[in-house]
Amino acid sequence: MIYDPYSRTMQEDPYPTYQWFRDESPCAYNEKMDFYALFRFEDVWEATLDWETYSSSLGPMLENRGQIPSEMFSIIGLDPPAHTRFRNLVSRGFTPRRIGALEREMREIARRYLDALSDRSEFDIQHEFSVKLPMDVISALLGIPPEYRDRYRRWVDGGLERDPDTGLPSEEGISGMRQARDLILDLLAQRRAAPQEDLISLLANADLEEPDQPPRRLTDAEVVGFCGLLAAAGAETTAKLIGNAVVYLGRDPAQRKRLFDDPSRIPLGVEELLRYDAPSQFQGRVAMRDVTVAGVTIPKGARVALVTGAACRDEREFEDPDRLDLARHTKREIYFGYGQHFCIGKSLARLEARIALEEIATRFPNYEVDESGLARTYQAHVRGFKNVPIRV
Ligand code: HEM
Structure with missing residues (x-):
C-alpha cells in the first residue's frame, strides 16, 4: 500500500489506511513522492521532540527539497536556536491577556454572522460562518481593516x-x-510609522536579540512570512475544526444534546473533536541523520511526514480510538503538535471553537446536516469540509 496524502481516497477517509500503516508498516516510504511517514502515536510524539534528528528547516510541506523562498520565511521552518529567539518574540502576541482581550470581539463577529442567518431555514454553515470567523479573528489580531x-x-x-x-x-x-x-507590506509600513494595539504593530516594532549582535527590528520578509503563516496555519485549521464539530455533532444528536444542554462540557468536547479528526493531518520534517524507526532506516536528508492524523487514532494510545466520545479524557494530545513547534495559536483556536459552539447551541440546537451536500476541500495537509449544508 502507498501513503499518498493528496489522493482523493485519503482526502475522503484516511482512517482505514492509517490503521493499516500503524499495524503493518509504521514507518513507510512513498517512492513516487520520495518521503517517509510515521503513523504511530509514540513515534510521532518522539519525533516532534527530537528536532535535532527531525528538522523543520525545509518547512511543513513535503514538496520542498531546497531552500524555502524568502517570502515563505516563517517560524515553522526554523530550528533552535533561531526558532527559540523568534518564537519568544512572537509569543508576546499570544499571551493569555492578549487572547482573552479578543474574546468579546470574537463573540461579536460570531454573533454577527449567525444572526444574519436567523431568518433562513437552510444554509451552508461552512461557507456562511465557519470559514469567516477564524479569518476575521486573525485579521483582528493582526490589525487588518x-x-x-x-x-x-x-x-x-x-x-x-x-x-x-x-x-x-x-x-x-x-x-x-x-x-x-502586498497587503501585509502596506500595513507594516503604516504601523512602523504609527503603531496601534495589534500584532502587526508588535512585530513591526519588537527587537530580535541575536548572539553577538545588537538587537534588531524584524525584516519585512520576516513579518510577512509570519503573518502569512498565521493566516495559513490558523484560519483554515480552525475553520475545519468548527465544520467538523457541526458535522460530527449532527451525526450524534444524543452527544450533541448533552453538550449543548451543559456548555461547560464544550471545552472537553472540542479536544475530542480535534483528536477524532485532526484538522492538521501531518507535519513535514527532514532527517538530519540516518534514523531507524520500526526496523526501517530513514536516510539522512529524506523528507519525513509525522502523520498526526494517524497518531490521534492509535489504539496503542487511545481506547476505542474510532469512537467519538465527547467526555473522553486523554493523557497526551498531538493534534496541536508537540515539542518546539507546538501550535502557538492553540488557545485562540480553542476559544474560537468554544464561542462558535456556544453561539450555535443557542440558535440552532437541533440543526440537521444535509449529508448529501457535504463536500471536502483538497488541501495540502489541512483536512475538513468545504460545504456543510444544514437545516435549522
Ligand atoms: C484547530 C486549529 C489549529 C490546529 C489543529 C493547529 C495545528 C498546529 C500544529 C499541528 C502545529 C505544529 C506544526 C509543526 O510541528 O510543524 C501548529 C503550529 C503553529 N500554529 Fe497552529 N493550529 C491551529 C490553529 C492555529 C491558530 C488559530 C494560529 C494563530 C492564529 C496558529 C498558528 C500556528 C503557528 C504560528 C505555528 C508554528 C509554531 C512554531 O513553529 O513554533 N495555529 N499548529
Whole structure:
C-alpha cells in the first residue's frame, strides 16, 4: 500500500489506511513522492521532540527539497536556536491577556454572522460562518481593516488549495498569496510609522536579540512570512475544526444534546473533536541523520511526514480510538503538535471553537446536516469540509 496524502481516497477517509500503516508498516516510504511517514502515536510524539534528528528547516510541506523562498520565511521552518529567539518574540502576541482581550470581539463577529442567518431555514454553515470567523479573528489580531478581510481570506484560501492530480497550487492560488503579501507590506509600513494595539504593530516594532549582535527590528520578509503563516496555519485549521464539530455533532444528536444542554462540557468536547479528526493531518520534517524507526532506516536528508492524523487514532494510545466520545479524557494530545513547534495559536483556536459552539447551541440546537451536500476541500495537509449544508 502507498501513503499518498493528496489522493482523493485519503482526502475522503484516511482512517482505514492509517490503521493499516500503524499495524503493518509504521514507518513507510512513498517512492513516487520520495518521503517517509510515521503513523504511530509514540513515534510521532518522539519525533516532534527530537528536532535535532527531525528538522523543520525545509518547512511543513513535503514538496520542498531546497531552500524555502524568502517570502515563505516563517517560524515553522526554523530550528533552535533561531526558532527559540523568534518564537519568544512572537509569543508576546499570544499571551493569555492578549487572547482573552479578543474574546468579546470574537463573540461579536460570531454573533454577527449567525444572526444574519436567523431568518433562513437552510444554509451552508461552512461557507456562511465557519470559514469567516477564524479569518476575521486573525485579521483582528493582526490589525487588518474590516473592509479587506474577505479578500484576504480568499487569497490565503486559494493559496492553500492543491490539485489532487498534480499536488500543486494553481496560478490563481499563487497570485492570491502575492496579493496577501502586498497587503501585509502596506500595513507594516503604516504601523512602523504609527503603531496601534495589534500584532502587526508588535512585530513591526519588537527587537530580535541575536548572539553577538545588537538587537534588531524584524525584516519585512520576516513579518510577512509570519503573518502569512498565521493566516495559513490558523484560519483554515480552525475553520475545519468548527465544520467538523457541526458535522460530527449532527451525526450524534444524543452527544450533541448533552453538550449543548451543559456548555461547560464544550471545552472537553472540542479536544475530542480535534483528536477524532485532526484538522492538521501531518507535519513535514527532514532527517538530519540516518534514523531507524520500526526496523526501517530513514536516510539522512529524506523528507519525513509525522502523520498526526494517524497518531490521534492509535489504539496503542487511545481506547476505542474510532469512537467519538465527547467526555473522553486523554493523557497526551498531538493534534496541536508537540515539542518546539507546538501550535502557538492553540488557545485562540480553542476559544474560537468554544464561542462558535456556544453561539450555535443557542440558535440552532437541533440543526440537521444535509449529508448529501457535504463536500471536502483538497488541501495540502489541512483536512475538513468545504460545504456543510444544514437545516435549522
Ligand atoms: C484547530 C486549529 C489549529 C490546529 C489543529 C493547529 C495545528 C498546529 C500544529 C499541528 C502545529 C505544529 C506544526 C509543526 O510541528 O510543524 C501548529 C503550529 C503553529 N500554529 Fe497552529 N493550529 C491551529 C490553529 C492555529 C491558530 C488559530 C494560529 C494563530 C492564529 C496558529 C498558528 C500556528 C503557528 C504560528 C505555528 C508554528 C509554531 C512554531 O513553529 O513554533 N495555529 N499548529
